[in-house]
Amino acid sequence: MHGLVAANTVVAASACSVWDVYGTLQVLTIINTFLPNVLGTVKVLEGDGHVGTLLNVTFPPGTPGVGYMKEMITKVDNKKRVKETETIEGGFVALGFSRYITQYKIIEKNSTSSIIISTIEYELDDKLANLTSVVNTELVETLAETVGKYLTEKTPPPY
Ligand SMILES: *[C@@H]1O[C@H](CO)[C@@H](O)[C@H](O)[C@H]1NC(C)=O
Ligand SMILES: *[C@@H]1O[C@H](CO)[C@@H](O)[C@H](O)[C@H]1NC(C)=O
Ligand SMILES: *[C@@H]1O[C@H](CO)[C@@H](O)[C@H](O)[C@H]1NC(C)=O
Numbered sequence: 781m782h783g784l785v786a787a788n789t790v791v792a793a794s795a796c797s798v799w800d801v802y803g804t805l806q807v808l809t810i811i812n813t814f815l816p817n818v819l820g821t822v823k824v825l826e827g828d829g830h831v832g833t834l835l836n837v838t839f840p841p842g843t844p845g846v847g848y849m850k851e852m853i854t855k856v857d858n859k860k861r862v863k864e865t866e867t868i869e870g871g872f873v874a875l876g877f878s879r880y881i882t883q884y885k886i887i888e889k890n891s892t893s894s895i896i897i898s899t900i901e902y903e904l905d906d907k908l909a910n911l912t913s914v915v916n917t918e919l920v921e922t923l924a925e926t927v928g929k930y931l932t933e934k935t936p937p938p939y
Contacts, residue, residue, distance in 0.1 A: 781906050782879070786899040787917035791928030795888035798896060799861045801927050802884050805829040814926050816840065819919055820848075831856055835865070846874040854881070861886040872902065875911055879903035882920060896924040
């Protein structure tokens, strides 16, 4: 079976400035600086942010499961402002998911406002159907809100 969850986050920053963060490794600096206790800490294993870049995310202490995930950046489209990362080891893959892809798409609203569309797409065996209850957009929404606040206030949000 496969499924999809998505969330839209409106931020008071231009699509261009939001993409400067999401489309590059700057997003990792924001995670490591402001969200280590929420999302974890991210290390680049290989690459410079382009397609093929390998990341290792160490989840915050106390997170159930294997405690980490290895991700590969599988799409960076600077024109459409779309980025995709796929879990290749650990995380949801260790739980039994055969495919777990996160997509970020930045849509321009006007010159000072944009929408971050965060989508998680997954596949897993029908026998593991009850695991779909653990998939949600909470963390990617927190990331979107944090990037928005970082760009508008240049101060860390209260996490
Ligand atoms: C990824 O992170 C986990 C947890 O911190 C660690 O055990 C593992 O060795 C790391 N993998 C690589 C390839 O660095
Ligand atoms: C852009 O959109 C936001 C949110 O809808 C609005 O608050 C703002 O006034 C708009 N700015 C311009 C320049 O139209
Ligand atoms: C899914 O079902 C299995 C077996 O029935 C159970 O052990 C597991 O805790 C369930 N997982 C969730 C997330 O509900």
